[in-house]
Amino acid sequence: MTDLPHKRQGIAPGEFDFKTETDKSRRFDYLLQQTHLFTQFMEVCKRPPPSPLKMPQKFPPMSPSPRKRKVSEGASRQFRLTEQEEDAEMIQTHTTSDSQVLHFSFTPFYIKGGEMRDYQIRGLNWLISLYENGINGILADEMGLGKTLQTISLLGYLKHFRNIEGPHIVVVPKSTISNWGKEFQRWCPSMKVITMIGSHAERSEFISQELIPGDWNVCITTFELVMREQAAFKKFNFSYLIIDEAHRIKNEKSKLSETVRKFKSTNRLLVTGTPLQNNMHELWALLNFLLPDVFGDSTEFDSWFEAKRLDNEELVERLHSVLRPFLLRRIKAEVEKGLPPKKEIKVFVGLSEMQREWYTKILSKDIDIVNGAGKVDRMRLLNILMQLRKCCNHPYLFDGAEPGPPYTTDYHLIKNSGKLVVLDKLLLKVQQQGSRVLIFSQMTRVLDILEDYCLWREFQYCRLDGQTPHEERTALMEDFNSPESKKFLFMLSTRAGGLGINLATADVVILYDSDWNPQVDLQAQDRAHRIGQTKQV
Template identity: 60%
Template structure:
């Protein structure tokens, strides 16, 4: 039951509440006074119940708009916007309180958090921190003064009086006790069953995070009920804390229905909306439920977050919960960036694999949770790298960092009723066909396999070899042309031609006989195709899920496999598609047909069966091809798992490691076992067919257990320093044999291809003609190799090389052709210009015939001429130089250097001096010049706008109240902003500047935080784009008033200003023309009542108009 620390179920009496409120209000005012003076803590306005209740929905206030009432629909929409605005305001105030509580709590744990908070450049954060320090210093000062008055140190040793103890208890009760909620057993609002003790402990941990204003990571091992713990926490917010939402739960698409079912099972009172479906279905859900907030919890997928971001961003979420949160480990991904834009009070991440590769990914998760604490990734990485010399210090410090935010428990520690899974690596060999294909793959790229090509081989080439070898280890039929046929038959060759299939066939016969059910995982969906044929051949009933399986079919397959009395023996799944959010505890055998690069993906696959609800012993059989590339893949996975164990489960630290394998690691994997394959003339390792009896199979199982234990022991002994120094060299040794490549002997052949044998001659007539008629193929070139052409500088006009350099290079090339008897090539072109091209070829040939080699003086001159140009400048650098010159001015070398990647201000200055001397030698030089001059004109105009705006603001002592804006008549007629709003916009423009990337977003935030417009929902609902258009119009008005003709001399002139003035109009629905010539009555009323009396009630009533008034009066309005 829930235990409140200072209130019973009935609550305190009215008198007690009143007395406590008086004391508490005084303490709260004293505590927050320091924050109010900075303007960071604002009292929220007093609203009525209809608009301030946190659970108020737009529909509850606005009602349903009538179908034929355009005006009422507009009012409902405005009311809905006001509801959203008020909730965002309240959320902002709550987040401010949470920030203060969070900082106090974290700084009370360890000063380590001060280091990370101090790296945040936000002045808001720094001043809050300074105010906390000031208040703490005052408290210490008061305490010391009190001790001095009571007798100094002697006073500390005396016993407390009853009154002092009572006062301390009351103080603790007020400030620390009234928020503490602890559950000792499964809460009463959980209806579908009873929570386990460790799940209740997890719920209490989530509650403590909430009460301290902290977001966290629930990182329990997969299968421990993280979904139930999360649902129970949402139930706490609803039934205990009185917070009904809205909450946003973002989950993988495959688990949407599972989350909905879990809510219906455990807390059916919570109103759940699943935002999913096609475009029309989603539009209906948004219209009927989402917009009017007719839900408590919205569950949606990662894809829907990106598609429906416009609607979801409008809400002030209480909690954003992300399942399988390692999807946002890359802070640059679209999903990670989008969810960071959503406004929420707290965030919760759920993942069974909090660390998949390195500490930077861990920082990305912490940054999403607490951006005000972990705002700088470089500071986070640098801090731990600086501590690397003292491993014990790093261990302790990282443990302190993680403890408040991360809860990680494993099944072995908390779930005693769940037997630990047994993992056995079954080592198999290669069949005769697999050996043949393995040789073909290696021989095709033998230079890359030997590393003899140096750095020439690309990583992509090596990755392709690795992929092909792994396919060969799985089944040779994955290669086109390997399967015998046509006609293609489903026969025993399907099993006998792959050693893994032989092992699987024997394993499944045993499992079927003992009544087990099996999950088979593979990375490759085409392996599942072969498995399906095999299952049909053996008569095994099966289900299948891969990446192309529709959502509805996934649910149906899972339900079909899990239903009581199901006849399905096998479940075929791809590791990535079937390893998330699926409960398959009715199976007790897991077969990993191949290993994933990421070991966490394999762990997720195992835990589909090994989770709460499993009553049998779970066995995991991983197939590994011995003496081949798969051994090295498995060892690399073991290293990453050890890293996870050190960092997360023990709080250990390590240097960030590369996520992907390096070229050396890939080369080592490829080379492993290659020599043995080349030297073999038949199957390797385990024989195929029926050559092995059951006792041999038992020997294979026993040997697999021994080798698995040996591999685990190898990595269990690695500590922090070992992993920091870990390279692929440590995996070169296997079974006493060292496979380390010898770089010094890279020119020698390390692995010899298979020996070529003379084929038996066949003198049959048919074979003779068949061989004779075969054409094509490579033939050895008997001609001697031509020496390589001299290296020449590729000259571009923007590199400003002297013309003499081109002459010397042409001379050198001509001599090279003459010396090697090369003819001048015929220039390319259309057939009509053949005669011209032949004449050019003849002239070029004459130059070759008369060519002479470069003298030593000319060679030295060539080197000097190269240094006079800019060979390190490329096209991208040149374009960035033009853009920087246009943006900052041609002489602002420091500013241009910020625009050009990798260039210093000195390099920019050297290049600019040459550019402005020789720019007319460039192609399209006039176009480049126009780009720079137009940009400089914009800079000058921007500076003049700033000066005029500053002058305008300086004319008034209180510009927000006194400034007079001289509107034009056209602006006044279309005006929908009040003069007070326009004054505010001009003052903010003067504060933030007239140009910039985020100016209008900052002005929008100022509008929302200003008490002047607390109830001005028109102004509060303006978007940055609309604010920008209005600001542009206002600045042109100021320029027109103070700038005279100076600003009109720029490009665009007067017409540009007139066009700008029309851009600030607020978009309104297009009015349709009435049928049968009947005009819109409201429109007629507006046109007919354009009198001074009616104008007095408009939003533009307070403005003074200047301009061609006579002209305006003289013209009548068209009817």
């Protein structure tokens, strides 16, 4: 490939290095002011921060730099500043002292798709503060609070107030890529956004005709494609590297994490609504990605949080102190007062006669493993659990269980599953009251059975699973959300439909079977319980 035009190298190489060094100086000052814990991490910084911000009283004043001290003592002229060094210092002082951090109290003029909520404007101000202090951060608001909009508003601020048009890169799951593109178009149409997705031939044409020429502000691509096409992305000095669903890089040795760490970027932002599962090393991996010069050693970081030396209260307090400068997390109950709280109902259902027969067969066949006799193979035990879950969902998931041939769609489809008996009564009731429904299941073959059921009941529906093409996903969501839509229910695979999908026109969410990970179920519920919802979910 040819070299990039100078315009689209983002920040020129020399300017890129200078900006990085300036950010280091600012960030250490900022971190020292935030919490005394960071004095332990600052020993790696060899030069004193030049920022005029006042240092906390508990820190001793910084000594003058060696060069200036030797000049004042009459040392030889070789220690004096060169013209280039003095120019750089003057530019640095000017940008540090004269630049004022903007704080918005209302929706910025470049946001065109509507009004931002108060907490979203506060989130934008927090992101701007991080940028101006040279800090990378984690936007970790609960799902459904508009993290995408807050991120877009930050990039709009850089373009319209700092004259930084990019290039920016946004790395997202495949399920959210169309949503990110639509949100940019809706909220900030002044940003020119390109999306990399498609086959190998389509991507090659995209790289040569759109990516490399560089007439764009933001490039959106997926986790998989950023690894496959990393050679093209390495040619850019990105202004912002943004990763959605950032818990995907909590393992610093994963291929995705190693790939994005190779990219040159002035700033980094992680976006995630999924909290980490109490793993300190995963937290260090994210902080190391954000600030490798501060959080460089995992063993040193772990030593700060040794549970043997700290009780739980002290451990939590210390963790909050470390995360305060980097992480912003709000939950819906705290900030979105106008959103009606969701109401959860758990329905316990018995087994049908056919389900009892199949359940007994499965247990009888592998009773030794269930009772723990002999050497228990974990994979075989997990397989038994999966077979029992299939039986609880619907016995027709087993080959030979459905009567036939000929195979007919009739009431036997309902009566042979305890869950479907209850679901049938529930759907008929909520349809009468004017509600619209989302149904989630882990198993795509359960969706096949539900699809037959909907055809028999003459329910109008949409279906989305892992095999649904990208373009069709977008069309299905638009069809379901349109004001004139006649679709009564939307069936989704929990794994394929848990992220980046806004179906707030529905007000009933049914989890036909729960996931082992409770976060997946919460994500499924938040497809409807999110901003824009006017009914109780």
